[in-house]
Amino acid sequence: MNWLTEISELVGAENLFKDIKLASVQTDWQDVYERNPDYICLALVGVRKEKVKPEILLKRPGWKDLKAIKEGNVFVLEEELFCRPSPRLLKGAEKLLSLLTEKQTS
Secondary structure, eight states: OOHHHHHHHHTTOOOTTTTSOSSSOOOOHHHHHHHOOSOEEEOOTTOOGGGOOGGGGGGSTTGGGSHHHHTTOEEEOOHHHHSSOSTHHHHHHHHHHHHHHHHHHO
């Protein structure tokens, strides 16, 4: 199990890539598209949050029809809270819980 799956489960969510039993999952755009997630969380290793452009997802063929995009459930997350195995992952879990709770109550 990887730490993103564990963080997801801690906050009551489900990582759609939990079936891949690797510490670091490498996937491609088609695999994400086929899984049609409810939420898309973008955290890119080595890239500051301000540099991540979620609108790039709309340039992918057919992606405007994905549930997460249609419902506005795309989050850009801080790389340092999600992409490094450290105690800061707990801060990442708190951040993710806050985002999901806020989205569900709006």
